[in-house]
Amino acid sequence: MIKKLSGILLLVVALGLIGCKSNVAKNVDTDSSKTKVEENKNEVTQESNKKVSKKQEYKTKLDIIGVELKKLDVKDSGTTADMREAANERYKKWDSALNEIYGVLRGDLSSSDMKKLQNEEIQWISDRDAKAKKASSEMKGGTMEPVIYINSLADTTKQRCYELVEKYMK
Structure with missing residues (x-):
């Protein structure tokens, strides 16, 4: 039931983000359709908030960020400035999500667990930066070097968001 509600919520949000419109009936007033979609989305959100664990809530939030960022794929085929x-x-976006997750964990974890996480994060940041440097070094001095570096930071941060949610949230 929770997975179904989360799936419905994700679908409703995704459809709303990409601007899909329903062709259920040709003579349905657009404004009333939008109102019904908003009402349904609010109902699903309220219902899912009641029954969904924090872990599932954040997995869904992260999935939505991924859907939102799909629009950037078009820019990746443009100029180097567009790609950057x-x-x-x-x-x-991923760094903001990571900071939000840290904030939640700061309130949920014991002080000793939070201290362990902070130490883990110091190492993770070092590893993330080294990975990005290594990935971009193949294009050292080229216009794509910063694009590859930043994309590596984004990908590693995205992975870390999911890791923290899976490992620490209940």
Whole structure:
């Protein structure tokens, strides 16, 4: 039931983000259709908030971020400046999500567990940066070097978001 509600919520949000419109009936007033979709989305959100664990809530949030960021795929085939802008936006979104997750964990974890997580994070940041440097070194001095570096940061941060949710949230 929880998976079904989460799936429905994700689908409703995704459809809303990409602007899909229903063709159920040709003579349905667009405004009333939008209102019904918003009402249904609110009902699903309220219902899912009651029964969904924090872990599932955050997995869904992360999945939605991934769907939102799909729009940046178009920029990845543009100029280097477009690719750099898309990479920066990806990284900012995932970094913001990671910071939100830390905030939640700070309130949920014991002080000793939080201290362990902080130490783990110091090592993770070092590993993330080294991975990005290594990935971008193949293009050292080229226009794609910063794009590859930032995309690596974004991908590693995305993975870390999911890891923290899976490992620490209940």
